[in-house]
Amino acid sequence: MKKFKLALVGATGVVGRTALKVLEEKKLPIDEYSFFASKKSAGSKINFLGKDYIVRELNEHSFDEGFDFAIFSAGGETAKKYAPIAAEHGCIVVDNSSAFRMDNDVPLIVPEVNPEEIKNNHGIIANPNCSTIQAVVALKPLDDKYKIKRIVYSTYQAVSGAGRDGIYDLENGIKNFTESSDINIANSNKYELKKFPYPIFNNCLPQIDVFLDNGYTKEEMKMINETRKILGKPDLAITATTVRVPVLNSHSESINVEFENEFDINELKDLLSKSQDIVLVDDINEEKYPLATSATGQDNVLVGRVRRDYSIKNGLNFWCVADNIRKGAASNAVQIVEKLIEMKS
Numbered sequence: 491m492k493k494f495k496l497a498l499v500g501a502t503g504v505v506g507r508t509a510l511k512v513l514e515e516k517k518l519p520i521d522e523y524s525f526f527a528s529k530k531s532a533g534s535k536i537n538f539l540g541k542d543y544i545v546r547e548l549n550e551h552s553f554d555e556g557f558d559f560a561i562f563s564a565g566g567e568t569a570k571k572y573a574p575i576a577a578e579h580g581c582i583v584v585d586n587s588s589a590f591r592m593d594n595d596v597p598l599i600v601p602e603v604n605p606e607e608i609k610n611n612h613g614i615i616a617n618p619n620c621s622t623i624q625a626v627v628a629l630k631p632l633d634d635k636y637k638i639k640r641i642v643y644s645t646y647q648a649v650s651g652a653g654r655d656g657i658y659d660l661e662n663g664i665k666n667f668t669e670s671s672d673i674n675i676a677n678s679n680k681y682e683l684k685k686f687p688y689p690i691f692n693n694c695l696p697q698i699d700v701f702l703d704n705g706y707t708k709e710e711m712k713m714i715n716e717t718r719k720i721l722g723k724p725d726l727a728i729t730a731t732t733v734r735v736p737v738l739n740s741h742s743e744s745i746n747v748e749f750e751n752e753f754d755i756n757e758l759k760d761l762l763s764k765s766q767d768i769v770l771v772d773d774i775n776e777e778k779y780p781l782a783t784s785a786t787g788q789d790n791v792l793v794g795r796v797r798r799d800y801s802i803k804n805g806l807n808f809w810c811v812a813d814n815i816r817k818g819a820a821s822n823a824v825q826i827v828e829k830l831i832e833m834k835s
C-alpha cells in the first residue's frame with residue numbers, strides 16, 4: 491500500500507494539538523510526519539505515536555522536501571503566505587482558516603455533505619468554519635428530503651474556538667472571581683483580557699470576530715455564505731446571530747428551518763437518527779438532549795429538541811451540539827485527508 495507524507499502547520503495550537511490526537515487515533519497510511527509552528531515554538535518537542543518530534547519554524551522552504559498533504563491550522567495570514575507555496579510543490583493543503591473558503595476554485599468540504607467536491611481542488615481545500623460544519627452535517631439529510639427554504643441560526647459558542655487566548659480569558663476570569671469572591675469583578679475589566687473585548691466569564695458576548703458594514707459579524711456572514719456554498723444553494727435565505735458563551739468546549743446551536751415540503755416529525759427524527767455521524771439525543775420525558783459536555787471528545791454531531799415550529803408552515807426547531815475543535819476543525823480536516831488518501835490509493 492502506498493504511504494504518504496504529511497505536514498501539520500500550527501501543531502502547537504489548540505486545533506493542531508487535537509489534530510495530533512485525531513491522527514494518532516485514525517492510523518492513516520502516513521509514514522512521515524513533520525510539525526511546524528512559529529519561531530516561538532521552534533525546537534520544542536512533540537510526542538506523537540510514541541516518538542519524539544522537534545517542532546520546526548515554518549518558512550518558504552518548508553515544502554521543498556515534498557509532502558503529499560499538509561493540514562494548516564495557523565490562522566489566515568500564515569495560510570495566505572504559505573499554502574500557495576505548499577501547493578506549488580505538489581502538496582494538497584487542507585486549511586482551517588477562512589483565507590480561501592469563499593474562493594471559487596477552492597472546495598469547501600464537509601466529508602458527510604459534499605465529498606464529491608474534493609476532486610475539484612487545485613492544491614488547496616478549505617475546512618469550513620466550526621459552527622457551519624456541525625450545522626450542515628445535520629441539515630444535509632433534511633435538505634435532501636424536505637428542501638430547505640430558510641434557516642435561522644442562533645449559536646452559543648465555546649471559548650476554545652478563539653484559540654489559547656480565548657481559553658485564557660475564561661480561565662483567568664474564573665480565577666479572579668474565585669480569588670476575590672467579588673461579584674463586580676465578574677462584570678468589570680479589572681483583570682487582563684487577551685482575546686475578547688469584554689470579560690467572557692459570567693457573560694454572553696453577541697460578537698464573534700469583527701463587525702461588517704451590514705451590521706452582521708464576520709462569523710455570522712461566514713455561517714451564511716459557507717452554508718450556501720457547502721449545500722450548493724447560493725441563494726438560500728439564511729440569517730444568523732452568533733454568540734460567545736462561557737463554555738470551554740463544544741458549540742451549541744439553535745437551528746430553525748423552513749422547508750418547501752411537508753414532513754412527518756417522527757419520520758424526520760428517524761431520518762436524522764440514521765444519518766452519517768449524527769446522534770439523535772432527544773427524549774424530553776427523560777430530560778435527554780445534547781449538551782456541550784457530552785459532545786466534547788467525540789466526532790459526532792448531537793441533535794435533539796427536535797420539534798415542529800408551529801408559527802410557520804413546514805417549520806422545524808432543533809438543538810445541535812458538536813465538539814468545535816474536533817468535528818468543527820481538526821477531525822474534519824483529518825477526514826478530508828482520509829478521503830484524499832482513498833482517492834490516491
Ligand code: A2P
Nearest residue numbers: 500501502503504527528530531548564653654
Ligand atoms: P506558536 O505556538 O509557535 O505560536 P492558537 O490559535 O491555538 O493560538 O494556535 C495557533 C497556531 O498557529 C500555533 O501552533 C502557532 O504556533 C501557529 N502559528 C502562528 N503564527 C505562525 C506562523 N507565522 N508560522 C507558523 N505557525 C504559526
